[in-house]
Amino acid sequence: MTTATYTAADTALLVVDPYNDFMSEGGKLYEAIRPTAEASGLFDNLRKILPAFRAAGVKVFIVPHHRSRADDYAKWDHLNMFQKANIPSQAFGEGTWGGEFNPEFGPQEGDIVVKEHWAQSGFANTDLDFLLKQHGARKLVLVGLIANSCIESTARFGMELGYHVTIVPDATAAFSHEGMVAAATNAPMYAHAILKTEELLGQLG
Template sequence: MEISQNAALLVVDVQKGFEEAGFWGVRNNPGADDNIAALIDVWQGSGRPVVFVRHDSSKPDSPLRAGYAGNGFKEYVEERRGKGSGPELFVTKSVNSAFYGTPDLDGWLKAAGISQVVVAGIQTNMCVETTARMGGNLGYDVLLAYDATYTFGLEGPFGWRLSADEVGQASAVSLHGGGFARVVTTKEVVDAAR
């Protein structure tokens, strides 16, 4: 695996509100936060660009709603913002894709000549997957660091219910198998980026 010198790390929705287990339920990938922190550290240490994405939910009961404490980044992310030697962008959004946020992520990446992105964050099957899919559609070489993401169990149609592991794996299979992104581990990305 090759990580280009200007590959951007997209840190999607790593917000305090996702720690409200009573709202979300049981999560998977317990080491995801450590892996996200490791990716940020490697990117900042190598001068590569980092994009921090925050979801500003328009739902009044959401733990991610603007003005609520859960809207803020988790402490380990907030502590790292502004600390890298490379370019940094802060994007806010109210939908699943970071490419539909403010400022325009696609425009920023293209203006910087960036063609490769590594995606990490929360939730695997929601904003992470949607951002990765759209990145693939826009022609970026997308890598998804699967163990630097997590999600929660989910109920769908016909009473079908999937655990957090099942939801995350289905998302990874769909992205990888569908050619939207290469699903890899944090270690693979970190080793290639060093």
Template sequence: MEIAENAALVVVDVQKGFEEVDFWGPRNHPGADDAIASLIDVWQATGRPVVFVRHDSVEPVSPLRPGYVGNEFKEYVERRRGKGGAGAELLVAKTVNSAFYGTPDLDAWLRAEGISQVVLAGIQTNMCVETTARMGGNLGYDVVVAYDATYTFDLVGPFGWRRSADEVAQASAVSLHGGGFARVVTTKEVVGAAG
């Protein structure tokens, strides 16, 4: 795998509100936060651009709503913001699933910077990470998803169908990879190619 010298790492919604287990329920990938931190560290050490995405929920009871502590980035992400040295950094705020529908305009910024490859990590695998990956693929970007640097939660769907966080994440990965929207790989593969 090749990671471009100017590939952007897009860190999706790594916010304190996702720690509220009573709201979200059981999650998968307990090592995801360490994986996300390692990706940010590699990107910053190599001077590559990092995009931090924050979900500003419009739902009044959401742990991700603006003005509530859960809207803030997790501590390890906040500590790393602004530490990229020569690497460009962008903060995108959004109210929907796709980071491409946020402020400022992510697509316009990537194109202005001459970036054609994006690596995605963050929360939730099957929601904002997947939607951003699909849209990035549709827009013509080379999209890479670091699967173990994402996580999600158990989910109930139609007809009373229940799926565990692992099942939901795997289905998301199969759809993205098998559908040609993104290459779904491990953090170790990404770090090895980017280091």
């Protein structure tokens, strides 16, 4: 009999950046992530994970990127490459369709929406750690985008804060195959478990 590793008592599912610009056809970044999303089975696997975790009573945390505004980086000293690239494209634009949550993969009633992160980590300068502790979460399961940036950065930060971290590679995607390889290469350095969707569901209490 499989031990229930993930239960409502101590687990949180973190869904990172489920915006239309990433997850909906016509989104500004949809075509960029589509090859790896199709290769990993991202969308089909999220369709299994999300309802299963909600049905089990596991808290779902939406971990969103900052919604873009035209003057976001005025007079900033240290922009990273993604922030620079987003100045002309304005992905996840505030008040735009692309900056709305995908209706299928975004928050549902009872989910918790965390404050938006500016760069890659869902913990840095947000209330994620505080909210997780308020809900008794000790184990984090991360799904969504992007595997080798926001997923990895959030997972690393979570490990440093003392959480048990699980990565689900077939419920993530990246901007390139190389990005997926980089994420897979780095994950054993910080993740306590690396599971395929079916393995994860088999350990869900």
